[in-house]
Amino acid sequence: MAAVKVFCPAISTASIRVILCLEEVGAEYERVNIDMATGEHKSPAHVAKNPFGQVPAFQDGDLVLFESRAIGRYVLRKFKASDVDLLHGSSLEESAMIDVWLEVEAQQYDKAIGPIFYQAVIIPRFYGGTTDEKVVEENLVKLAKVLDVYEARLSQTKYLAGDFFSFADLSHYPVTHFAIKIPQVAALFDARPHVKAWWESLESRPASKKVPAGLPQ
Ligand code: GS8
Numbered sequence: 380m381a382a383v384k385v386f387c388p389a390i391s392t393a394s395i396r397v398i399l400c401l402e403e404v405g406a407e408y409e410r411v412n413i414d415m416a417t418g419e420h421k422s423p424a425h426v427a428k429n430p431f432g433q434v435p436a437f438q439d440g441d442l443v444l445f446e447s448r449a450i451g452r453y454v455l456r457k458f459k460a461s462d463v464d465l466l467h468g469s470s471l472e473e474s475a476m477i478d479v480w481l482e483v484e485a486q487q488y489d490k491a492i493g494p495i496f497y498q499a500v501i502i503p504r505f506y507g508g509t510t511d512e513k514v515v516e517e518n519l520v521k522l523a524k525v526l527d528v529y530e531a532r533l534s535q536t537k538y539l540a541g542d543f544f545s546f547a548d549l550s551h552y553p554v555t556h557f558a559i560k561i562p563q564v565a566a567l568f569d570a571r572p573h574v575k576a577w578w579e580s581l582e583s584r585p586a587s588k589k590v591p592a593g594l595p596q
Pocket of ligand 1: 391392393394420432433434435445446447448
C-alpha cells in the first residue's frame with residue numbers, strides 16, 4: 380500500500396496536527412515539503428490540493444483533503460486499531476464528548492491562543508513587524524477564561540473528553556508546543572495545576588517528541 384502524503388513544511392501548527400495523528404497510529408507516511416518562504420503554498424500545484432493556498436494538504440491515492448482537523452479524523456479512522464482509537468468510534472457517548480472538546484479547541488482555545496502566538500512570535504520573527512500588545516493582552520484575558528473552564532474539567536477527568544487520551548487533546552498540542560514559550564502563556568498554565576499536569580502528559584507522549592523543538596531561525 381502506497382504511503383499517504385502530507386504536503387507541508389516541517390513547522391506549521393495545522394500541519395503538525397496531521398503529523399501527530401499519523402505518528403500516534405504508527406502509519407507510514409511521506410511528508411512532501413512545501414517551501415512557504417518562496418510561496419510554494421500559493422503555486423497552482425498546491426492550490427489544486429488546498430484551494431485556500433494553505434498548508435497542510437493530504438493525499439491518499441485519489442483522495443485529496445485539506446483542513447487539518449478533517450484530515451486528522453480521516454487518518455485516525457483509517458488507521459485505527461483496537462489499542463489505538465483516538466476517536467472512540469465504538470462509543471456514541473465518548474465520541475460525542477471528543478467532538479465537544481474538538482469544537483472547544485477550534486472555537487475557543489485556538490481563537491485565543493492563536494492571535495497571541497501570531498502577534499508575539501510570528502509577526503516579529505517572520506514578517507519583521509511589531510507585536511500589537513493590545514491584541515496580545517485581550518487574548519490573554521480570553522485564554523485565561525478558557526483555561527478556567529479547562530481547569531474545572533480536568534479536575535474531574537484526566538483528559539478533556541474523559542479518562543482517555545483522544546484527538547481532542549492531541550489537537551491542542553501544535554500551537555501550545557510553541558506558544559507556551561511565551562512567558563505570559565506559560566504563567567497561565569503554571570497557575571492552573573490540572574491544566575499544567577494535562578499539558579505535561581501531552582508533552583511526554585512519544586509522538587510529541589517528533590515535533591521540532593523550536594521555530595526555524
Ligand atoms: C488552517 C490552515 C492554516 O492556517 C487547517 O488546516 O486547520 N483551518 C486550517 N495554515 C497556515 C499555516 S499554520 O498552520 C497557512 O497555510 N498560512 C499561509 C496562508 O494562509 O497563506
